[in-house]
Amino acid sequence: IKKIIYKNLQNIVIKVLPGRSRFVVPEIYKSYIGDCYWKYQKNGSVENFFKATVTKYLPYILKTKNLYSNNNEKIKILDYGCGPGQLAVAVKMYKDSSEKEISYTGIEIVSDYINFLSNKFKNDKDFSFYLLDVKDNVNYQEQLIKNDTTLKDSDGSEGNFKKLTKDKFNIQWSSSVFTHLTPAASKEALKSISALSEKNCIQINTWIIIDSYSKLSLLTDQCDRRLPYDNGDYLTYEKKNPLLEVAHKIEKIKEYYANANLEIINIQRGHWRGGIYSNHIHYQDIIISRPIL
Numbered sequence: 001i002k003k004i005i006y007k008n009l010q011n012i013v014i015k016v017l018p019g020r021s022r023f024v025v026p027e028i029y030k031s032y033i034g035d036c037y038w039k040y041q042k043n044g045s046v047e048n049f050f051k052a053t054v055t056k057y058l059p060y061i062l063k064t065k066n067l068y069s070n071n072n073e074k075i076k077i078l079d080y081g082c083g084p085g086q087l088a089v090a091v092k093m094y095k096d097s098s099e100k101e102i103s104y105t106g107i108e109i110v111s112d113y114i115n116f117l118s119n120k121f122k123n124d125k126d127f128s129f130y131l132l133d134v135k136d137n138v139n140y141q142e143q144l145i146k147n148d149t150t151l152k153d154s155d156g157s158e159g160n161f162k163k164l165t166k167d168k169f170n171i172q173w174s175s176s177v178f179t180h181l182t183p184a185a186s187k188e189a190l191k192s193i194s195a196l197s198e199k200n201c202i203q204i205n206t207w208i209i210i211d212s213y214s215k216l217s218l219l220t221d222q223c224d225r226r227l228p229y230d231n232g233d234y235l236t237y238e239k240k241n242p243l244l245e246v247a248h249k250i251e252k253i254k255e256y257y258a259n260a261n262l263e264i265i266n267i268q269r270g271h272w273r274g275g276i277y278s279n280h281i282h283y284q285d286i287i288i289s290r291p292i293l
Helices: 002-016 035-040 046-068 086-098 111-120 140-146 183-195 212-219 250-259
Strands: 075-080 102-108 127-131 169-174 197-207 234-236 247-249 262-268 285-291
Touching: 035 111, 046 075, 046 086, 046 169, 046 197, 046 285, 075 086, 075 183, 086 102, 086 127, 102 111, 111 127, 183 197, 183 250, 183 262, 247 250, 250 262, 250 285
Parallel strands: 075 102, 075 169, 102 127, 169 197
Antiparallel strands: 197 285, 234 247, 262 285
């Protein structure tokens, strides 16, 4: 009966909604949402878990890879800050439906996520997950739950993950990770990304960037947030827990990439800025880069 109801509902959705609005999660993939997801996502939903990653992020990642690099090779994705596994499941859905050869590696600081995903994907040799163990005082999520503080600056060790795996990758992605890292951790993270990149790797990372354009938007209150605290290399809106939001300054970002031997090849400004800015993919700014050969 459930299958009949689901099928009829699906048919109604397909007929009523326009193509860009339609989105149905196949039942088989709903089990990939662990209980740990709801611990950190109080307002989460099954649709929210899947939709943006399946309909926007993964297609964008693959399209960007094809735009800047050889599209005939096996896809090898490194997901820095994989969270509860949205991209991992999206990659599995893509792999299952296209039968393309693809591998995925996720790195995350939340042990509950890694434990669940490692167990869920234990029979799939193309999926790997690694825990990056960091101290609570640089973990904004844990400190938010505890109503505790995070460090304004750090030694950067929480961004060093290059020894977690010996594999190399040709696509690297992160979403809303550098927005929670200190300057030192950002430098180390980019160095780790560089060390794990094949020579033709395309790196795609989201940031909140403070540049001349966003400064004007902040001054005129066009942005979707205010960033009143200046911590030197970055701005933030939270004094007690500054890593809740880290908006890095563009001149420092360029320095971090250069020191990691990475070339910035495109910056797509996000709609957090307000006004004319929108990359239609992410509300944050997107930096696309590659190794300097």
